[in-house]
Each structure stands twice: as C-alpha cells, then as structure tokens.
Amino acid sequence: MIFKFSKMQCCGNDFMFVDAITQKAFFSPELIRKLADRHFGIGFDQLILVEPPFDPEVDFHFRIFNSDGTEVQIGANAAACFIHFVIEHKLTAKNELLVSSASRLLEVKLNEDGSVRVNVGAPSFAPEDIPYASLHTSDTYPFRFKDGEELSHSVVSMGNPHAVFFVDDLKKIPLEKYGKEVESDEKFPEKVNVSFVKVESEHEITLKLFERGCGVTLANGTCACASCVCGIVSGKLSSPVKVNMPGGTAQIEWKGGREPVFMTVSEISRVYDGTFSV
Known part of the structure; x- marks a missing residue:
C-alpha cells in the first residue's frame, strides 16, 4: 500500500503529516520508529495523522506520535503546521479551526501574513x-x-x-x-x-x-x-x-x-x- 505524506516544520520542530481522511492509515510503533529514523527513514520529531472530527462542532481531529512510536496528547507547533497542511491539501477553506487532540481542543487561526496563533488552553499546576x-x-x-x-x-x-x-x-x-x-x-x-x-x-x-x-x-x-x-x-x-x-x-x-x-x-x-x- 502506498501512502502520501508531507514533511513540515515549525521552528525546526519537524513533522510527517498524513491525511487519514482521504486515505486509510494505520501505523504501528515499529513502523513509526522506522519512518522517524533520520538516516534510513524520512526523519521527524513527530508523526501527525489528520482525521475526521468526532464532534460536529469540531473541524478536525489529530493524533500525534513521537519518534519512539508513543502516542501523546497535544502539540502546539504541530497545530500551527496543521492549519497550513489542511488548507494546502484543500481539506478546508477556513482560516480559523477548532481541532481536537487526545487531551484538549485547540483553536487555531491562520493570519494574513502566514503566521499562526494557537489557543493552547489553560495550564494546570496540580x-x-x-x-x-x-x-x-x-x-x-x-x-x-x-x-x-x-x-x-x-x-x-x-x-x-x-x-x-x-x-x-x-x-x-x-x-x-x-x-x-x-x-x-x-x-x-x-x-x-x-x-x-x-x-x-x-x-x-x-x-x-x-x-x-x-x-x-x-x-x-x-x-x-x-x-x-x-x-x-x-x-x-x-x-x-x-x-x-x-x-x-x-x-x-x-x-x-x-x-x-x-x-x-x-x-x-x-x-x-x-x-x-x-
């Protein structure tokens, strides 16, 4: 099976983005580690899967996997790249998105100058x-x-x-x-x-x-x-x-x-x- 992907970066924090809306995608931890290898694979900090939303009030869902194959909750730089990816791949025409991750909702806005503003949510010290x-x-x-x-x-x-x-x-x-x-x-x-x-x-x-x-x-x-x-x-x-x-x-x-x-x-x-x- 052949998959399409995009390599993206934000401040050098690099990602492999895969559209899991128009193509079926499953990545085992072993495959993720292989793809993340910077000598024998594509090389990235994180793999990002772009998925349909679970909630009709949300625009997209995204899953984040570290280069060691573990799934994590959230990524702010990934969210900044995310809005560029979905617009460039014509998955949306909106410049303001509500995106769900494993731990919280993120509001993401693409500004006219190409910069991105992300509402990351409130911190907790508990x-x-x-x-x-x-x-x-x-x-x-x-x-x-x-x-x-x-x-x-x-x-x-x-x-x-x-x-x-x-x-x-x-x-x-x-x-x-x-x-x-x-x-x-x-x-x-x-x-x-x-x-x-x-x-x-x-x-x-x-x-x-x-x-x-x-x-x-x-x-x-x-x-x-x-x-x-x-x-x-x-x-x-x-x-x-x-x-x-x-x-x-x-x-x-x-x-x-x-x-x-x-x-x-x-x-x-x-x-x-x-x-x-x-």
Whole structure:
C-alpha cells in the first residue's frame, strides 16, 4: 500500500503529516520508529495523522506520535503546521479551526501574513494533572542529578507534562544527559518534556529543550508555553514573552489563572511532499 505524506516544520520542530481522511492509515510503533529514523527513514520529531472530527462542532481531529512510536496528547507547533497542511491539501477553506487532540481542543487561526496563533488552553499546576508524584502542590521542587548537581524545577500541564528549570547559564547544561534523567524520573509516570530556561529580560527567554519520546529538539510549542507560564507565576516574566529556541522564535501570551495560553509562530513551512509504501 502506498501512502502520501508531507514533511513540515515549525521552528525546526519537524513533522510527517498524513491525511487519514482521504486515505486509510494505520501505523504501528515499529513502523513509526522506522519512518522517524533520520538516516534510513524520512526523519521527524513527530508523526501527525489528520482525521475526521468526532464532534460536529469540531473541524478536525489529530493524533500525534513521537519518534519512539508513543502516542501523546497535544502539540502546539504541530497545530500551527496543521492549519497550513489542511488548507494546502484543500481539506478546508477556513482560516480559523477548532481541532481536537487526545487531551484538549485547540483553536487555531491562520493570519494574513502566514503566521499562526494557537489557543493552547489553560495550564494546570496540580500534580495529578501532570501527572507528578507529589503529595502537595508547590511552585518549585528539587531535582538531584546523578552527577550531584541539584536544581529546582516547576511542573505544569499544558495538556501534556512539563518540567521547567530556570538556570543562569544554558551552556553549562549537558542537555542530552540531564534531559534523559528528568524525562525518565520515576516521579513522572508518563515521562515529561524538559525545558531549561534562561531569562533574558522581563519579556524574553531562551530555551534548551528535551522532548519526551523524541530527545533533544530544535523547538517545542508547549515547552515554550510551559516555560512562560512558570516564569510569569514566579514573577520572573510578564506577558507577552518572546521565546528563543534553537530553531526559531515564538511569542507567548497569558493573562494568568485559568485563562488560556496563546502562542504565535511564523517560521512554518512545507519542506516536501512524498510517498512511501508498506
């Protein structure tokens, strides 16, 4: 069987998009890992399946699979690419969409300049929502790395789990090593996305990212949102915040409390279209 796909990216966070509306598609974890291989496959951070909605009030449903084959709840950068994909493939003519994911609904708007604004929803700091093994809710928690270094971190759910570390010098962070340690820590039963954050000013931060199920990545939309939310709550930041990631920038806005977080990104492109057979 031959499948059509598009390779897309947002700030270097790259995706394999498959239209599962006009073609039947099933991907085993083994096949996903094979396709995600950057030497012997297509290569991507995540596979995105574009599906029909379950609810008539919703425009589309999308499923997200990490490069290790695991299915995850949400992707903000994926949502930004999503609206470009469905318009370019003539699956819709609308420039504002309501899209469902495994954990929440996302409002996605394509602006006239090609940038995309995503309503990612409200954050939650409750340990059971993340999930995080703690008997109490706190602004920060200690984490001791295997090399003896101890750093405080915040935890938050953006529809998926995040651990956020504010540090003075990103160059001193062994990202692959520390990212793996935090991602697989037993306090995160569903693993976790890891962000190391340097505050540049009240309205600007720089990130290093370790994405759950993918590893070191150039960008991650919900990591950007989580980092800003934690920074605003702790008084380090004020909305709006410019987020510098290795692959590009995003702007995050949040009024606090149970208000939704908005992400705007402009560095989005379709890299190429292709086919593969199974």
